[in-house]
Amino acid sequence: MEGNLKLEQVGLISDLMQGEELTKKLHNLMFSSSSSTSHETKLVLIDKILVSYEKALKKLKWEANMGEEDTKITISKMMDSPCSFTNESPRGEVLDQEIKHKNVSKKRKTMDSWTKQMKVCSGTVLDGSLGDGYNWRKYGQKDILGAKFPRGYYRCTHRHAQGCLATKQVQKSDEESTYEITYKGRHTCIQASHAKKAFPSKSKTCMSENKHHNHQKNKAQEEKIEQPHETTFTFGPEFEVKIDLETKEDIFPSFFFSSPSIGLETMIENHFTETFSPAFLSPSTSESNIFCLSPCNFGSSGLGLSVQTSESDITDVVSATTSVNNSPIANLDDLDLFFDNVDFDTDFPINTPEYFTL
DNA sequence: GGTATTTGACCTAA
């Protein structure tokens, strides 16, 4: 048994080292002066990297099922991480049980939580209700040791009415335009306004703006994940995928489009990490990790990426994601709202900042 | 008057 474990560990290290090596190769290709390297070559390298990590993760998963109890818990957290590259169901029942166990633990650090960082345009303020379509009530604020700004504590407005235990913490980072938002727990409430807030129409936006007298609440926001511990895959000069390696519950890798004119990053962030998360994408469901936007789906036309995302493509992915979701509000009605607001056949609203105005 | 926010006190995990 122990011998087998060591063999597995050797293989694991080998796979990880291979992944590292391939990543270095890719990095060199990306930044070498030679422009002869084809896009396909880079994609092949990326595929190899993903395969290496997938193999490593499978081995970890095997160890998790065979190992000691503590090991299982540790691994279950790892498998719950978005850094899982596997497209298959990444966790078995045992691991799910471990996660449930984790969630009921009274220990703070084992709470079901996931973090995202948001970069906000100048003047934008994230209050309790803005940003993710849920209604939040602030219940506390605390000065955090070493942090320049206090941390705000929010809980779901429907905590008492519907017993929703979702909370979030908003920490403004030292870098003034960045907020780190940590979600804890999942929404069990039904928020009628959720989808519309997540995809506000312009008229809705205006109504919202009129409602809030505080000028700070009336500004557009732009999101950008800047995870502190992340793997970044760069698919050319304008396209990066950043995957948080530390935050155990973050749902999706972030897709970065460096072109300043493109708001697609915001689009994806808003629509896939906010509309469908955190409640829709239950972090404890294995399929949450399935969501993969292959770079191939973003048909590249030179430097200018055109979004080839078809409704059917996304429907397939999202339906797979939500079909096993435990969240009571994970229903296709929200997806309908999503698609109602996105015209995939005509202009993708990447150049309409108002679309993202909250 | 109802609802949301602020803030000091209290609780508890580490």
Added chain:
DNA sequence: TTAGGTCAAATACC
């Protein structure tokens, strides 16, 4: 013991 998280009374806002 301490820092992070929550409670709840006071206050503000609509």
